[in-house]
Amino acid sequence: MVQKKKGPQGGAPGDKNAAPAEPKRRGRPRAYEPDVALGKALDLFRSSGFAATSLDDLSAATGMNRPSLYGAFGDKRELYIKSYQRYRDNARAVMGGIFRDDRPVREQLQKIFAAALDIYLSGEEGPRGCFTVMTAGSEAVADPDIRAMVQNALTELDKAFAQCFRRAKDKGELPDSADPVVLAQLASATVHSIAVRARARVPRQELEAIVAGAIDVMVSRKLPLSTP
Amino acid sequence: MVQKKKGPQGGAPGDKNAAPAEPKRRGRPRAYEPDVALGKALDLFRSSGFAATSLDDLSAATGMNRPSLYGAFGDKRELYIKSYQRYRDNARAVMGGIFRDDRPVREQLQKIFAAALDIYLSGEEGPRGCFTVMTAGSEAVADPDIRAMVQNALTELDKAFAQCFRRAKDKGELPDSADPVVLAQLASATVHSIAVRARARVPRQELEAIVAGAIDVMVSRKLPLSTP
DNA sequence: GGAATTTAGTGCGAAATGGTACAAAAAAAG
DNA sequence: CTTTTTTTGTACCATTTCGCACTAAATTCC
Numbered sequence: 001m002v003q004k005k006k007g008p009q010g011g012a013p014g015d016k017n018a019a020p021a022e023p024k025r026r027g028r029p030r031a032y033e034p035d036v037a038l039g040k041a042l043d044l045f046r047s048s049g050f051a052a053t054s055l056d057d058l059s060a061a062t063g064m065n066r067p068s069l070y071g072a073f074g075d076k077r078e079l080y081i082k083s084y085q086r087y088r089d090n091a092r093a094v095m096g097g098i099f100r101d102d103r104p105v106r107e108q109l110q111k112i113f114a115a116a117l118d119i120y121l122s123g124e125e126g127p128r129g130c131f132t133v134m135t136a137g138s139e140a141v142a143d144p145d146i147r148a149m150v151q152n153a154l155t156e157l158d159k160a161f162a163q164c165f166r167r168a169k170d171k172g173e174l175p176d177s178a179d180p181v182v183l184a185q186l187a188s189a190t191v192h193s194i195a196v197r198a199r200a201r202v203p204r205q206e207l208e209a210i211v212a213g214a215i216d217v218m219v220s221r222k223l224p225l226s227t228p
Numbered sequence: 229m230v231q232k233k234k235g236p237q238g239g240a241p242g243d244k245n246a247a248p249a250e251p252k253r254r255g256r257p258r259a260y261e262p263d264v265a266l267g268k269a270l271d272l273f274r275s276s277g278f279a280a281t282s283l284d285d286l287s288a289a290t291g292m293n294r295p296s297l298y299g300a301f302g303d304k305r306e307l308y309i310k311s312y313q314r315y316r317d318n319a320r321a322v323m324g325g326i327f328r329d330d331r332p333v334r335e336q337l338q339k340i341f342a343a344a345l346d347i348y349l350s351g352e353e354g355p356r357g358c359f360t361v362m363t364a365g366s367e368a369v370a371d372p373d374i375r376a377m378v379q380n381a382l383t384e385l386d387k388a389f390a391q392c393f394r395r396a397k398d399k400g401e402l403p404d405s406a407d408p409v410v411l412a413q414l415a416s417a418t419v420h421s422i423a424v425r426a427r428a429r430v431p432r433q434e435l436e437a438i439v440a441g442a443i444d445v446m447v448s449r450k451l452p453l454s455t456p
Numbered sequence: 457g458g459a460a461t462t463t464a465g466t467g468c469g470a471a472a473t474g475g476t477a478c479a480a481a482a483a484a485a486g
Numbered sequence: 487c488t489t490t491t492t493t494t495g496t497a498c499c500a501t502t503t504c505g506c507a508c509t510a511a512a513t514t515c516c
Contacts, residue, residue, distance in 0.1 A: 026514055138280070
């Protein structure tokens with residue numbers, strides 16, 4: 001039993017605000033919290049990929065035995081997909097906020113890339129990179145459903161960056177000649193690149209230097225000041 | 229028996245120029261050509277990755293049975309490493325020439341990216357992307373030897389691009405403000421990005437558009453003509 | 457307290473996997 | 487022709503892997 005035993009979950013009766021839709025389970029209570037378990041599964045998949053992660057590994061990491069795993073999430077592929085969706089949900093939650101709020105582009109880009117680096121470099125046994133990039137490199141070619149999710153993630157990032165640059169251009173932070181879509185693709189490419197390098201254990205400092213250089217090129221450091 | 233049966237390999241006696249160092253094998257002749265077999269193994273690994281490729285798959289693809297595979301290349305990991313080295317040798321052969329010869333940067337970049345796209349989009353059952361990126365996403369975190377090779381590949385590309393931009397700057401094709409190292413990182417990032425997208429089956433046309441946009445930003449299309 | 461319901465946990469089984477032992481085969485050397 | 491050397495191909499083994507029956511628990515409803 002790996003996971004923390006769940007205490008009485010209801011709290012005071014009539015407490016509807018705490019956990020959404022947890023009325024009164026009927027049979028034996030679960031010994032795991034699905035959310036926690038899925039997080040552990042995601043960690044494993046991010047470290048080792050789909051094929052190199054066995055159900056036994058997942059079972060050990062989640063603290064659920066295989067039948068429970070199966071009952072809760074379906075077979076390995078479904079678990080992978082659910083893990084990936086969770087990864088994306090989290091990424092969206094983290095990045096979305098930064099993308100949304102209104103700052104000078106340069107500052108915004110810095111925050112976005114820093115957040116990406118945090119995601120890619122986290123992990124107890126080495127950095128784990130970007131799960132989208134990893135999935136593209138493994139399952140995406142052969143599995144249409146998974147591929148669709150990857151494509152989705154890629155275009156979503158492109159679009160977020162594009163909007164970011166479009167707004168900056170509207171605010172006069174970028175020259176008229178700037179093409180938001182092209183800049184967005186460059187920004188995405190920088191993200192992909194640091195994701196790849198992170199998996200190769202390139203030190204954070206180097207990755208930050210790459211990011212800094214890329215930002216300088218995308219939003220030319222020396223434009224709004226003077227034209228020599 | 230999948231591979232073409234090898235004919236009498238010597239040719240006329242004294243023919244030393246044909247195959248280098250093929251004197252006179254002593255025992256039973258091999259039923260396969262190691263080079264061809266390694267190529268097939270590489271194809272498989274590129275499509276499915278290390279973990280998802282079984283020795284049976286490799287045996288079937290190469291036409292060698294497992295003991296022969298083992299005798300010729302060692303265990304699965306060694307075979308993977310040799311496959312990767314072969315991939316890199318080939319990539320170097322293709323790209324190296326383009327990097328070396330002396331052209332206007334813009335033209336040179338176009339040729340480099342086109343060559344990369346050819347490598348990434350080839351493959352009978354779908355595009356196979358960049359083996360370096362794939363390996364970074366799978367084996368590189370846990371296996372130090374493999375990781376070292378990946379790091380090597382990454383920095384080699386960075387350096388090649390950097391030299392390319394440095395030369396262009398010397399020739400006056402780039403402004404003094406241009407930083408060859410930063411531009412090189414952007415170029416590498418573009419390569420990584422189209423590699424990832426290729427695996428997600430993004431159509432070639434889109435990838436070419438990304439490349440075109442990136443080139444425009446790196447070597448500003450409208451600089452040598454006028455400064456508005 | 458007892459029925460119903462839901463989960464946990466053991467354990468089985470069929471298939472696949474990586475690796476190897478061993479004999480038969482094919483060539484050169486003597 | 488016999489020996490030696492090298493490779494092939496079959497067969498095998500130990501382990502892992504995925505998935506699922508089936509029983510034992512834990513909880514709610516009556």
